[in-house]
Amino acid sequence: MTTYSDLQAQLATLTTEAFRPELAEIDRLSTLDIARTMNGEDATVPAAVRDRLPAIAAAIDATAERMARGGRLVYAGAGTAGRLGVLDASECPPTFNTDPSQVVGLIAGGPSAMVTAVEGAEDSKELAAADLDGLGLTADDTVVGISASGRTPYAIGAVEHARRLGALTIGLSCNAGSGLAAAAEHGIEVVVGPELLTGSTRLKAGTAQKLVLNMISTITMIRLGKTYGNLMVDVRASNEKLQARSRRIVALATGAPDQRIETALAEAGGEVKTAILMILAGVDAPTANARLGHARGHLRAAL
Structure with missing residues (x-):
């Protein structure tokens, strides 16, 4: 079991958790200056994603190949990362007319964790395995573990369990040398650097994850024939x-x-x-x- 001191030591090595002394008095700035600073930070994220495009493209091609055989795309994460996966999955049916079971988002702690934190859920690899077993995972499926730190047990556990079952695995994180990337067949590490607020990975890390998930789902659907040129010809007219x-x-x-x-x-x-x-x-x-x-x-x- 990981002790408190072990966890502290792990966090101290993560770029996403690093403290930035130059921002230590950001609360003294005007609202406009804080907004300018934050906007400048956000502007660096696309470049970090661009650096990982070959790895992203390889993961997408492998995903599309499996989905063309009837496989599913499954996102698994905790907290913000899990919510982003659920969001991306939930937008596929109206956008691409996919069956709700074709792209699935799993969040540690279940659906209620979308709005309320479920304490301890992210720390369980066993919970991730059980959630995947509930889907009846097969070798044609793809599982994307999402974790800004790259150390979240739920995301790593999902990837490890999926890989044992022969499914394609992708690990999306925002730290180099992450355990999540090492556990996955396709590791995607988008290193965005320390956050404006120390450790608040819903900021740059969350933006990077959203951009990559947009690519994974959108380009996979293009490869599956869900578009004609840049037209969403499989859109579901539900309103x-x-x-x-x-x-x-x-x-x-x-x-x-x-x-x-x-x-x-x-x-x-x-x-x-x-x-x-x-x-x-x-x-x-x-x-x-x-x-x-x-x-x-x-x-x-x-x-």
Whole structure:
């Protein structure tokens, strides 16, 4: 068991936990000066992500390959890292029309931890293994452990357990030489440096994690044929805004008049991709759906 002194020693070695003497009197600055300082700190994050693009791309290609075989993308983390994973997963169904079980976010302590801290949950590797077992993890799945420090037991435990089961594993952290990256097949370490507020990794580290998770989910979905060019042709029109967006996407893809678009969408049951293929290929909805099935959902290939 890790003792308090052991934990203190570990934290002292982490870049994300480092103290910055030059900011020791930040509370004496004007609000505008604090905002300028914070904005300057945030501006360094994209460059840190850019330095890790080859590792990110390799992880995405491996993820897309497994998902094309029917695998799932599973995020696992605690605290802010876990919440970011849940957020990214929850945005995939409306954006890419994925089944809710296709991209899953696990947070240490369960759903209630999204809004209330669950003490001790992040310290349990066994809890992570149990959460993954609850999903019936398979070798076609991908598990992304997320931890700013790279030492969170829940994230490391998730990756270790997934790897034992033959799943693809990715470790996303913000410290070099992290235990999480070492445990994963694909280690992504985005080193953003010490935070504005000592140890507050919801700041630069959280921003970096959000950027990388955006890449993992978005580019994977592009590789799976969920887009046509830069159009979200698998968007789920679950509200008025998305219904309007659906019509706009079909218009941008086809240049068809409004009435033709409305008719195609109605015959396609609201499926944007089907409606586009109907218009561009001059086919009916059943034929369009059959072509899309043959092309494994890739609209460009179906055309």
